[in-house]
Amino acid sequence: xxxxxxxxxxxxxxxxxxxxxxxxxxxxxxxxxxxxxxxxxxxxxxxxxxxxxxxxxxxxxxxxxxxxxxxxxxxxxxxxxxxxxxxxxxxxxxxxxxxxxxxxxxxxxxxxxxxxxxxxxxxxxxxxxxxxxxxxxxxxxxxxxxxxxxxxxxxxxxxxxxxxxxxxxxxxxxxxxxxxxxxxxxxxxxxxxxxxxxxxxxxxxxxxxxxxxxxxxxxxxxxxxxxxxxxxxxxxxxxxxxxxxxxxxxxxxxxxxxxxxxxxxxxxxxxxxxxxxxxxxxxxxxxxxxxxxxxxxxxxxxxxxxxxxxxxxxxxxxxxxxxxxxxxxxxx
Amino acid sequence: xxxxxxxxxxxxxxxxxxxxxxxxxxxxxxxxxxxxxxxxxxxxxxxxxxxxxxxxxxxxxxxxxxxxxxxxxxxxxxxxxxxxxxxxxxxxxxxxxxxxxxxxxxxxxxxxxxxxxxxxxxxxxxxxxxxxxxxxxxxxxxxxxxxxxxxxxxxxxxxxxxxxxxxxxxxxxxxxxxxxxxxxxxxxxxxxxxxxxxxxxxxxxxxxxxxxxxxxxxxxxxxxxxxxxxxxxxxxxxxxxxxxxxxxxxxxxxxxxxxxxxxxxxxxxxxxxxxxxxxxxxxxxxxxxxxxxxxxxxxxxxxxxxxxxxxxxxxxxxxxxxxxxxxxxxxxxxxxxxxxxxxxxxxxxxxxxxxxxxxxxxxxxxxxxxxxxxxxxxxxxxxxxxxxxxxxxxxxxxxxxxxxxxxxxxxxxxxxxxxxxxxxxxxxxxxxxxxxxxxxxxxxxxxxxxxxxxxxxxxxxxxxxxxxxxxxxxxxxxxxxxxxxxxxxxxxxxxxxxxxxxxxxxxxxxxxxxxxxxxxxxxxxxxxxxxxxxxxxxxxxxxxxxxxxxxxxxxxxxxxxxxxxxxxxxxxxxxxxxxxxxxxxxxxxxxxxxxxxxxxxxxxxxxxxxxxxxxxxxxx
Numbered sequence: 005x006x007x008x009x010x011x012x013x014x015x016x017x018x019x020x021x022x023x024x025x026x027x028x029x030x031x032x033x034x035x036x037x038x039x040x041x042x043x044x045x046x047x048x049x050x051x052x053x054x055x056x057x058x059x060x061x062x063x064x065x066x067x068x069x070x071x072x073x074x075x076x077x078x079x080x081x082x083x084x085x086x087x088x089x090x091x092x093x094x095x096x097x098x099x100x101x102x103x104x105x106x107x108x109x110x111x112x113x114x115x116x117x118x119x120x121x122x123x124x125x126x127x128x129x130x131x132x133x134x135x136x137x138x139x140x141x142x143x144x145x146x147x148x149x150x151x152x153x154x155x156x157x158x159x160x161x162x163x164x165x166x167x168x169x170x171x172x173x174x175x176x177x178x179x180x181x182x183x184x185x186x187x188x189x190x191x192x193x194x195x196x197x198x199x200x201x202x203x204x205x206x207x208x209x210x211x212x213x214x215x216x217x218x219x220x221x222x223x224x225x226x227x228x229x230x231x232x233x234x235x236x237x238x239x240x241x242x243x244x245x246x247x248x249x250x251x252x253x254x255x256x257x258x259x260x261x262x263x264x265x266x267x268x269x270x271x272x273x274x275x276x277x278x279x280x281x282x283x284x285x286x287x288x289x290x291x292x293x294x295x296x297x298x299x300x301x302x303x304x305x306x307x308x309x310x311x312x313x314x315x316x317x318x319x320x321x322x323x324x325x326x327x328x329x330x331x332x333x334x335x336x
Numbered sequence: 337x338x339x340x341x342x343x344x345x346x347x348x349x350x351x352x353x354x355x356x357x358x359x360x361x362x363x364x365x366x367x368x369x370x371x372x373x374x375x376x377x378x379x380x381x382x383x384x385x386x387x388x389x390x391x392x393x394x395x396x397x398x399x400x401x402x403x404x405x406x407x408x409x410x411x412x413x414x415x416x417x418x419x420x421x422x423x424x425x426x427x428x429x430x431x432x433x434x435x436x437x438x439x440x441x442x443x444x445x446x447x448x449x450x451x452x453x454x455x456x457x458x459x460x461x462x463x464x465x466x467x468x469x470x471x472x473x474x475x476x477x478x479x480x481x482x483x484x485x486x487x488x489x490x491x492x493x494x495x496x497x498x499x500x501x502x503x504x505x506x507x508x509x510x511x512x513x514x515x516x517x518x519x520x521x522x523x524x525x526x527x528x529x530x531x532x533x534x535x536x537x538x539x540x541x542x543x544x545x546x547x548x549x550x551x552x553x554x555x556x557x558x559x560x561x562x563x564x565x566x567x568x569x570x571x572x573x574x575x576x577x578x579x580x581x582x583x584x585x586x587x588x589x590x591x592x593x594x595x596x597x598x599x600x601x602x603x604x605x606x607x608x609x610x611x612x613x614x615x616x617x618x619x620x621x622x623x624x625x626x627x628x629x630x631x632x633x634x635x636x637x638x639x640x641x642x643x644x645x646x647x648x649x650x651x652x653x654x655x656x657x658x659x660x661x662x663x664x665x666x667x668x669x670x671x672x673x674x675x676x677x678x679x680x681x682x683x684x685x686x687x688x689x690x691x692x693x694x695x696x697x698x699x700x701x702x703x704x705x706x707x708x709x710x711x712x713x714x715x716x717x718x719x720x721x722x723x724x725x726x727x728x729x730x731x732x733x734x735x736x737x738x739x740x741x742x743x744x745x746x747x748x749x750x751x752x753x754x755x756x757x758x759x760x761x762x763x764x765x766x767x768x769x770x771x772x773x774x775x776x777x778x779x780x781x782x783x784x785x786x787x788x789x790x791x792x793x794x795x796x797x798x799x800x801x802x803x804x805x806x807x808x809x810x811x812x813x814x815x816x817x818x819x820x821x822x823x824x825x826x827x828x829x830x831x832x833x834x835x836x837x838x839x840x841x842x843x844x845x846x847x848x849x850x851x852x853x854x855x856x857x858x859x860x861x862x863x864x865x866x867x868x869x870x871x872x873x874x875x876x877x878x879x880x881x882x883x884x885x886x887x888x889x890x891x892x893x894x895x896x897x898x899x900x901x902x903x904x905x906x907x908x909x910x911x912x913x914x915x916x917x918x919x920x921x922x923x924x925x926x927x928x929x930x931x932x933x934x935x936x937x938x939x940x941x942x943x944x945x946x947x948x949x950x951x952x953x954x955x956x
Binding site: 061062066090093094095096097105161164165169176177178180181182183184277278279280281283287288290291294295 | 378379381382383385388391394490494496579580581582583588591592606608609610611639640641642643645646649650653655
């Protein structure tokens with residue numbers, strides 16, 4: 005891999021991140037005359053003068069009393085020290101602490117879903133491509149059509165109702181003490197697995213279909229390439245051709261999908277988390293939005309953006325490893 | 337090979353979900369003495385400082401852990417004892433201003449305090465003598481003094497709500513310096529002020545000076561949850577304000593380990609972001625007349641649900657006893673098929689209204705909105721509203737028509753039926769009258785309805801939430817009957833900033849609640865004050881404003897009631913906030929473990945009266 009290419013990609017990513025930080029700071033302020041008024045709407049029979057005092061104090065408390073540029077500089081200073089700000093919530097918790105509390109639980113769902121989706125999906129895709137036109141392929145195509153029409157919240161509600169409430173095979177929603185009583189024991193892990201079963205199932209169906217569809221199309225495209233014909237002509241074993249020549253060369257679109265999935269790992273799934281009472285990042289963002297908790301919203305958005313930029317950077321670098329011909333933005 | 341690999345991966349992928357299979361079907365409500373309560377919201381609070389609890393279930397929990405001086409009973413218009421045992425206004429010598437039967441003597445109160453030398457009313461509060469905080473320390477008037485003093489001293493509390501609640505208290509700070517004293521106890525200037533307190537009662541009597549408004553005591557008595565001085569005073573300072581954006585470890589500990597004087601105590605070990613556990617305090621000072629505990633359950637476990645359908649299934653399948661959330665009338669049919677359910681279809685207190693933008697700021701005026709400035713035009717639209725049809729179609733019958741004076745008929749002391757006799761009852765007659773009015777104002781009309789002189793169709797947008805679209809749809813049908821077109825427009829997340837305060841709307845749906853306890857604040861906000869208040873359509877009516885002002889400042893309760901009755905027809909005649917309906921509050925509980933749930937106006941079935949009446953079902 006060329007060092008100049010890596011440096012260029014890293015610099016691009018840093019530039020995009022700087023733009024994201026700037027937008028992340030200014031966008032929530034657009035159309036807001038006075039953040040203090042949003043934080044504390046007028047209430048009671050407070051006089052205008054009293055309310056002005058209250059607003060001034062609220063501005064000072066959350067640093068809105070200085071100019072917007074000064075606020076931006078303070079924000080950058082805080083970021084440099086790893087401080088994402090203070091939430092508006094009672095007790096004024098640090099945004100980073102709130103994220104730390106929720107992120108692991110989101111990762112439980114998203115990583116499980118991604119791994120199951122990747123493994124099963126790739127395998128299904130290969131089988132469908134190899135058995136092109138036969139029932140395995142038809143099944144995948146039909147399943148894709150059906151799944152596109154079924155939103156994950158519908159699947160979640162159906163699974164929760166039948167497998168959870170009616171037949172009681174899995175917990176219909178998260179045990180309210182799972183998080184507070186969690187311990188790194190077999191019992192603790194098994195409890196998390198039990199509670200994660202339905203949310204993961206709700207999400208993995210779409211994930212499997214997506215990877216399978218991508219793999220099938222890529223494998224079919226590569227199977228028709230000349231080098232595969234050459235390999236066959238050389239008399240190589242069928243499995244060698246399938247896994248070493250075809251599958252490896254079909255990996256680029258799968259890596260793209262995987263890269264996009266990685267960027268979504270920490271965002272959480274709002275609807276799935278709501279249906280299953282899962283305390284993850286999705287509902288944290290929703291709560292921040294519902295309560296006008298700007299610092300929290302900005303913190304989550306920054307984290308998501310940063311993670312997305314990082315995952316795109318990694319995807320680009322992995323591309324080069326897989327296919328040295330890739331030279332995005334480089335002169336040939 | 338492929339088949340074997342496929343099988344292996346399938347087994348591996350299913351391992352995680354299969355690990356989740358439940359081994360048995362245990363009871364979802366294992367403890368027979370615990371009431372399991374579902375709450376639908378996005379999260380539970382992590383801090384329980386009562387003054388900071390504003391969202392979701394936090395105020396409910398705060399009111400169970402802490403107490404205010406009194407609670408207010410709308411029906412009887414009385415303050416019920418809580419921390420406070422009794423209260424009354426006093427004269428300059430501290431003598432009660434009471435009639436022989438012990439009620440407030442408003443005539444004498446007016447006589448004494450009409451004197452301009454007084455710019456306050458003096459109130460004496462006597463508290464119960466057997467109250468303790470949950471850590472065992474006795475509660476005294478020092479705690480009351482500390483709480484009100486802290487609330488008024490923003491330099492220490494940094495709490496806007498507290499300033500609002502105490503804005504009628506004549507106890508003021510300026511940048512941390514006391515500039516006006518309005519709280520007096522035995523040890524804090526009562527004698528110097530001329531108020532006698534028996535030394536034996538020194539810990540239980542406090543005098544307050546409040547603004548000369550009868551409603552001044554309401555927020556002081558009912559909104560300020562009293563804090564334990566011994567817990568907060570040592571840690572609250574200018575550097576560590578009560579509401580701090582970077583609380584110290586000591587403050588944080590107090591936020592998360594509440595010490596209250598309410599009937600319940602928080603189980604900090606078992607409570608977290610997804611459940612809250614409260615235990616009944618055995619030493620709570622209020623008891624039933626027979627001396628038994630006031631509340632019928634030992635423990636309450638609140639369980640978080642983020643999705644209402646899941647919460648309802650959880651209730652129907654016996655995971656919880658009661659849902660602390662109102663549900664749509666669409667669910668009534670579902671409940672009818674279930675056994676062991678108590679459905680509370682409680683009369684509501686919340687009146688849905690249609691508000692006209694009758695006086696937009698100059699930049700937002702246009703020929704259509706000019707029509708709304710015409711009271712007769714508004715009357716024509718109001719005549720077309722058929723509340724019975726709206727209740728039948730939008731609420732499935734779970735509601736009642738609202739009064740044109742916007743006061744609930746259940747508030748018999750000051751509801752004025754005259755407000756409802758301004759327009760005819762017969763709907764056909766009303767439609768005919770509406771068209772008669774419109775023909776006089778807008779002469780251009782075709783088969784599709786009325787048009788402006790330039791040919792523009794008369795069509796208004798009604799701002800509402802997505803959930804209110806069906807209301808607008810039925811209003812569309814009703815207004816179509818008189819030839820006026822209306823369309824739904826989304827309100828958005830911040831309607832005050834984006835539409836309402838800036839006059840960028842034609843009509844908007846708005847819920848209102850008026851009662852004796854809030855009219856002093858709400859009437860000016862809804863009908864008099866211009867700017868950033870609920871008077872979105874910017875009504876200006878000098879006569880109404882004068883009546884509201886007099887009602888707010890009169891010290892004669894009878895006159896206040898008379899004015900309230902006079903104001904209702906004035907509101908109705910403006911056709912400014914036109915009532916649509918008052919929706920019932922539908923909620924549901926299971927009766928297989930506990931019975932005695934109570935229907936309370938404006939409340940879900942999880943209410944204080946239910947908690948006082950709950951009894952275990954024998955053998956369950």
